[in-house]
Amino acid sequence: MIRFALRLSLSGGREAAARLVVIATAVALGVGMLLTTLAGMNAVGAQNQRYAWLNTAVASPSSDPSVDPVWWLIREDYHHGDSIGRVDLAATGPDAPVPPGLPRLPGPGEYYVSPALDELLRATPAAELADRFPGHGIGTIGQAALPSPDSLLVVVGRTPAELEQLGGQQVTQIMATSPSNCPNGCYLGYNRDAMTLVLSVVAAALLFPVLIFIGTATRLAATRREQRFAAMRLVGATPRQISVISAVESTIAAAVGTAVGFGLFLALRPAVATIPFTGDRFFAADLSLTAVDVLLVALGIPLGAVVASWLALRRVQISPLGVSRRVTPKPPRAWRLIPLVVGLAELAYFIGRRPASTNGQLTAYLSGFLLILVGLVLAGPWLTMMGARVMAGRASRPATLIAGRRLADNPKAGFRSVSGLIVALFVTSVATGTITTYVANRTAPSTTEVAATSLSKVFWPEDGPAPTADQVPAGLATISGVRSVTLVRYNPEPDWWQGLVTCAELDHLAVFGRCPAGAQVAEVPVDLIGLSADDLADGGYVWDAADIAPGEVDRQPILSVVVNTTSPSAFEQARTILGNAFPLGGFPASGAEWEANGARQLVQFQQLANVVMLASLPIAGCSLAVSVAGGLSDRRRPFSMLRLTGVRLRTLRRVVALETVVPLLVVSVVAIGMGFLAAHLFLRAQLDYPLLAPKPSFWLLVAGGLVVSLGIVASTLPLLGRITGPETARNE
Structure with missing residues (x-):
């Protein structure tokens, strides 16, 4: 029986070969991503270990x-x-x-x-x-x-x-x-468990569209395969024999795909190592696999393909007449919305009741997000059905009516083709909304010229006695490209960390703000910028006046030396001179550099969110194309009969397009809306921040992905004319 199954799989003509190639391609993508995820988690541990000595x-x-x-x-x-x-x-x-x-x-x-x-x-x-x-x-x-x-x-x-x-x-x-x-906390490195959690979420977001693609590919030409297996049952084949044939077909494709997936991982490993998942690149050797990882993938993927094939053909295994006894599936019920509502309610419950421990917060929020994601997948067919009924109820053209009726009769099939998009859009919406709001509230790294070109060396009390003006290197002012060198003095008032500068000096500097009317001395931050870089760039910031005479300012100890430059070369030369002249304490730096450290990981998380969308959308598009092409192949006879009765090819193409576009748009709107709502609830519960609108780049990315998806659908429509001619109706 196995030999017979091999002949059917390898000598079944163009259709069988195409099915094997598509399934193998889908499995190869899944294996490659799964191996990359496992290797990435191993690389996180290896990289973190090399931080230890620091x-x-x-x-x-x-x-x-x-x-x-x-x-x-x-x-x-x-x-x-x-x-x-x-x-x-x-x-x-x-x-x-x-x-x-x-x-x-x-x-x-x-x-x-x-x-x-x-x-x-x-x-x-x-x-x-x-x-x-x-x-x-x-x-x-x-x-x-x-x-x-x-x-x-x-x-x-x-x-x-x-x-x-x-x-x-x-x-x-x-x-x-x-x-x-680290028992006492570490200066450098990161918590491996937290980073592994982040990578696991990213991996799930990437793998889910691939699993949808594998499932869609496995069901390719499912109707014709069911008819073939049903005919075998009618001539005496047992359910076990049908299972063996189906398993052999799936195992061949899965085995080839698994081998290609391992090769794909090895070929792309150097490129994957350059992606800064943790903020730094990996060494290629860090992306390694353990023996358990290899066995898990090499054995698990083919086994999963066999199970998927068995589930797809279970009707034939139950009865050889199961294929011919086709009835309209039961419509999905509204209970499918329950996990979605429960997930939203869980996130809303923790507003004002944030768990005290980190583990409690992870459990509360991750379970809520998971419930929402599962709820979206479950509710998708019901939402598709409702959208189809609205479309059919308001149809004014035959194509709209046919598409609406077909979707309403079998919304699960319509939703299945676009379900891979749901994770990409939901995860990216949550990540974009959360990170955009967090960075805006915590002050993003300043990119203004004054913050990027001004260097400061601060003399904190714990670093020893402050220097005198004579100890400040005279060579700073002679560097080509240095605009000014300013000495900020200690403020004797209780807010000692605020410095003092005379208003005459501020007027001379011009770029560091100005004094209020009538004031002679201003209270300024240690670097003359503080959190007011954007205000300084907008034309000048008015500092608070200090209650001290100008003549007393120069008698106060030096708090910092601030050097304003006009070129990167001058900036680094000034840093070198200041660092060598005053080696105690921290090295000179700009405010933009200090702020960038705090936001670096957030920027990396945003990049990961973009990676999820950019990788998921093409895979979801491939799934969409396979689903549409498979649906056309399965319905070639009905469409051929419609053409024989006078229905135009243009009308049939509109039917196919509407059957795909309606679920696509409904799923996209709901997934993005639920993503932003979940992000808003999380931000309110954890940080008490309201959600801020994402940047235009997010909407451009979404629009581009949807346009590409629609283009993929359009590319399959010419196939309809080739498979629905009169000869198809006669031969079928």
Whole structure:
């Protein structure tokens, strides 16, 4: 029987070959995405583990007398907005611990750099970057210590006296604990469980349209296959034999698709590694698979295809007359809306009742989102039926009436072809609404010129005594492209973090706002910008007046040095001079760089949401095309008979188009609406923010996806003319 099934599958003519190719293609896409998801989760853990050593200062110092301690100080520097991790070390003896990726500890006047930073140093003038590192480079940091190929890291050798003065601490062990398991919290890295959760949601959003595609491909030409298997039953084939034939057909396609999927994953792995899921690229080797992952996919996918095939042909297995005894399916009931309503009610319930723990919040919100998503899938046929009834009730043309009646009689089939879009549109709407609102309320990174071209070095009390005006390098003002160098003074009032600048100085600076009428001294932020970058760009911000005489301002300690520049080169040269002149505390940076750190992960999540939509829409479009083409193949005889009775081909094409467009538009509107409603309820419950309208780019993306989907439908319509001629009605 297996040999007979192989002959039917491989020698069944053009139709059988096309069916095998489509099913194998769908399975290959599903396998490739599933493998990419599993490898991505493994890569998250591998990347996070390489962050561990950078958190060495978190570890409690050991009192083991057999180990020589090493002085340790880690800080963050910048170059053109890119973060540079800088670790200053000083050994106290020959047995001092060595970080991973280094053959030995650098001595005073030596440093190691990551390969990416080494390339940057070679391409950048020394005054803009290399002069910040004392001494000379002696090698590159190995991959074992690099979270990403793009990591900018430098390990600088110092003397113990220098690091003690800079505020370093002694440690006797290099941190080896993953940031996910830091007992005292980590400086760098991320919670692996949280990132895995995010990637799991993204994976589900990507896999769902693929599963729909596989299911649609499995049902391709289902009517004709049912007729063939029913004929076999009538001549004596048993249900078990029919099951074997069906299983062999599905297994062949699934096995080929699985093999192609593994090849697709291996071929695309270098490209996938460049996608910054966590904010940084992966090494290609990080995207690895365990033996369990390989077995799960290699065995699970073909088994799933067999089950899907069995379910699709269950009527033939029950009775050989099941195919001929076709009746109108029962219409979907309104109970399908219950999960949707329950999910919305759950999110609404937690407004004002936010769970206290993180696990409680994840359980509450994720279960609500899942209920809404399941509810959309369940309610889709009912919504399609209601839309079809409205269309049929108001039909003024034969095509509209026929399409409306057909959809109302079998809305499940009509909805099935577009159901792959629901996850893409819902997940993207939730992500876009949530991230857009959060960034707007938490202040997005400023892109104004004043915030991007002004550099500040702040002298906090814990960094030691503030410098005098004579200690500020005179060379700052001589750099070509430096517009101004301003000294912001401490405010003796209780709000000591607010600085002081005279109104005469503000008038001279011009770009940093102005004083109120009649004032002589203004209270300003440490960087002369604060949260008012956009207001400064709009023509000037009026600062509050300070109750102090102008003559007293210069007697106050220096709070910060603010350098305003006109070119990136001048900006980096000023940063180098300031950092070398004042090595204590944090390195000089712009307000835009500080703000960008907080919003970087949100931007990555938005990119993931865009990836979901851009990847899901083409797959959903393929599913749509296969569904339409399969439906035309199954209905070639009815359509041929209609043409023989005088129905125009143009009318039949309108019928097919309307049967697809109505569910497509209904599903799109409902999915986007439910996505934004769910985002609004979540924001109100978790953050007490009202939902803000998404940017026009979101609507352009949605409109583009729908236009492409409609184009796919239109591309299948010429097939109708070729398969519905008089010869089809005669041969059938």
